[in-house]
Amino acid sequence: MYPTGQQMFAQTMMELDPKETSSRDNGGGGMSHAEFALFNSDRLQSDLEDMGNKIKQHEDNLKFLKSQKNKLDESILELQVHMSKLHTSGTCRTETQDDNTINEQILEHVNSAAGVLSYVQSHHYSQASQLDMTNGVVGVVGKLGKVNDDNLSQVLSDYLGTRSMLGLVYKDYKSVNPLEKYDNHGYVDRNGAIHGLASSIGRTIDGHFHVISLENLRAYVGKCVAGDPQRRLDLPNPKLPNGECPPGFLGYAVNLIQIDPAYLVCVTAYGYGLRETLFYSLFSDLQVYKTRVDMITALPCVTDGAVSLDGGIIRNSGIFTLGTRDAKASVRFAKPSGSQTTGNYNEAERQMNEVRWKKEKTLEDIKRAQVLHDHALYNFGKKKEEFVRCLAQTQSSYPNEKMKSPR
Structure with a gap:
């Protein structure tokens, strides 16, 4: 299980050098490059949190679909046992x-x-x-x-x-x-x-x-x-x-x-x-x-x-x-x-085909959900790299602005 959006953002911040994360607070007199870097980092932070939340939604969807698939597997097993009993009792279709x-x-x-x-x-x-x-x-x-x-x-x-x-x-x-x-x-x-x-x-x-x-x-x-x-x-x-x-x-x-x-x-x-x-x-x-x-x-x-x-x-x-x-x-x-004795078995067969169809559809949904999750995770990684670069630029911007300010 992957962490939530906030957890992933926090993890990203912890991976950075403390000086990088604190440099935003050591402001100087400059307005242009430093403030733009801060604004950009805030925007990227918000994007990361949103993307992390979307990843969490995909994970919840995958969890639900896999739960549905497990329930369908149980239904198939129960129907197989039921049909086997009908067969041995002589009520299967002849x-x-x-x-x-x-x-x-x-x-x-x-x-x-x-x-x-x-x-x-x-x-x-x-x-x-x-x-x-x-x-x-x-x-x-x-x-x-x-x-x-x-x-x-x-x-x-x-x-x-x-x-x-x-x-x-x-x-x-x-x-x-x-x-x-x-x-x-x-x-x-x-x-x-x-x-x-x-x-x-x-x-x-x-x-x-x-x-x-x-x-x-x-x-x-x-x-x-x-x-x-x-x-x-x-x-x-x-x-x-x-x-x-x-x-x-x-x-x-x-x-x-x-x-x-x-x-x-x-x-x-x-x-x-x-x-x-x-x-x-x-x-x-x-x-x-x-x-x-x-x-x-x-x-x-x-x-x-x-x-x-x-x-x-x-x-x-x-x-x-x-x-x-x-x-x-x-x-x-x-x-x-x-023959009227075939009804129970025919109905069980109908249910079996329906459950198997639902399982096939669920497996297809799981594949699609997994692709969406993996794509979102990939995009999060790219955005995280951009955020790290932005914070590094922010760190380098403040000292430069300080040197330009009058004493």
Whole structure:
């Protein structure tokens, strides 16, 4: 802990020669240089005291932030114990048959980045948790949302396509970096990062794969529906030229996705959840209709595309997907679980994510506060040097003035 402003000023005075500090009182008859030196030293003394007080304020702020961080650490520990008890008591969330199906669908894509990472995480969890490429990973797109209706799940999966459904979602770009390495010529290093991981289990990652950094997405910044536990976005219904809502309109795709409570808030450092970032980026204002006929009727108010439960797809205004589906999408959104026993664990997960987000924000605040404190301390040191020089000039001024005064 650094001394207060007054203490630092007193310490500065003690470091000076007593003759220097007393020379101000041995005045002579002069007015110009001596009085100016005294005035300047008084001004510097006042500046030093103010700067010392600011340093004390920064120290108090750092102390408060570190106290908050310690409390959050305690909360995380308590939640970990609570979640462990829920797990051992059998009330933790259990994967539904649909969840297992989604896992199997992802694992079937053996030569995809999602398939490789999911296989390693499920079969070699302890080793996978030590890999840099698993730090900051949120999950695979297809597993991060659920949809109540099978037809809606099918058409949304068709709309996004397999590559997007298998996209790897990370919190920030810093976490994305370890996924791929390049040689001196800019080519992908097939023996490094995730490609090396694939090779170690006898696989090869073919072609491109999507990786999404949540903090680099342009998040939805509007309001959410008041009182909605799912925090759906408050988007206005589309209107036909006659001012009426189109018949058969079921809602916006971004709001028809059900999100695990653990990911509703605090996924990014700015406090945005998956709906405002990932799913708004993927679907934007994509409208959902009951039938193709309804969708075509609504064309005048379709801006960011539309889909219908019977398989109709409009990518955006003027681009249509025609024909019939040959087979079900290879990766589809699961149905939400209806089990009531999962609520306590889900709520604990939500709290854990929120507390961890608060801790990340607090650590960032501590870093900023430390920089401000160190900068203020540096400026105080420079000002102190100036003050010492001024006092030395004051000491030399008085004898000179005395010699000039008449006897």
